[in-house]
Amino acid sequence: MARNKIALIGAGMIGGTLAHLVGLKELGDAVLFDIAADPAKGKSLDLMQSGTVEGFDSDLKGTDDYADIAGADVCIVTAGVPRKPGMSRDDLLEINLKVMKAVGEGIKTHAPDAFVICITNPLDAMVWALREFSGLPHEKVVGMAGVLDSARFRLFLAQEFNVSVEDVTAFVLGGHGDTMVPVLEYSTVAGIPVPDLIKMGWSTQEKMDAIVDRTRKGGGEIVGLLGNGSAYYAPASSAIAMADSYLKDKRRLLPAAAWLSGEYGESGMYVGVPIVIGQNGVEKIVEIDLGDEAKKNFGVSVDAVKELMDACKKLDGSLG
């Protein structure tokens, strides 16, 4: 049986970490595509040499030739630039939109059957633009952010309740920006809803509010500490969880930016919602019943994404 082929478009900090996880988890072979070919080739060699020690046989190839991604089962897109301290993700829009055009056309020509996971920021507008430029079916193009934001939310909740992260479930919905919506009423410890845990005296609403706030600012906290670039370990793990669900038809229910056509009262846009990922890509969009506050916050977040889409349309007439 042929191995899976995973194309990593962008071989920077997340791209390299993705390639390492592909090897360590024996998910298949990977192509590391980057406009900077030599660093991509160097990273690939270094990673394959780590495979000698770790005992994985993935073929990892660095390249700047789109022809090398032909036949990819999955493309994970991190090409572009990350933010620096003091910047918002939205400040990356103009430069990364141009990158999405080149990447979308490359995927359209060379890997039109792939399941595409976009990571590049500002995420919801970039995955929308990437889908437009690539012309791939909407159910085969998704954005990674919700798994990462929810992972942060789960970690902070696990630390507050002093329990294993394994037992904490939580959703962050909406756009991947300052308006994202961590949903406390759907967060649980081993199935016990967080609001019930507060009633039981395990924590307080004030502490939960602080955790929600820290989650919303979770990317910026790391950008500030790193000083030059943004998070990459957790983003890579999050995208691999999505790729794994697709490749193994696991049908995991994960929050991700997906194309809406009527769900949550919205159409013609990408935003973070719970989806089931299986062999066909987005198998289902799950419409959970949001409380009044979460619904209002989700609306604010949707409007913020729409503003970014409008900005993209002004910058590139073909998106009109």
Ligand SMILES: NC(=O)c1ccc[n+]([C@@H]2O[C@H](COP(=O)([O-])OP(=O)(O)OC[C@H]3O[C@@H](n4cnc5c(N)ncnc54)[C@H](O)[C@@H]3O)[C@@H](O)[C@H]2O)c1
């Ligand atoms: N969605 C999320 O949750 C999330 C999380 C973390 C980072 N990000 C975003 O992911 C992106 C990548 O982050 P990173 O830390 O890997 O950055 P990085 O700078 O380390 O890597 C980006 C790579 O893209 C390459 N590149 C630039 N233009 C290209 C093009 N036209 N074609 C191919 N490659 C190109 C660069 O040479 C570089 O190697 C950033 O936009 C960042 O904001 C998103």
Ligand SMILES: O=C(O)C[C@H](O)C(=O)O
């Ligand atoms: O914060 C960033 O700029 C990177 C990413 O979106 C994150 O949330 O870590």
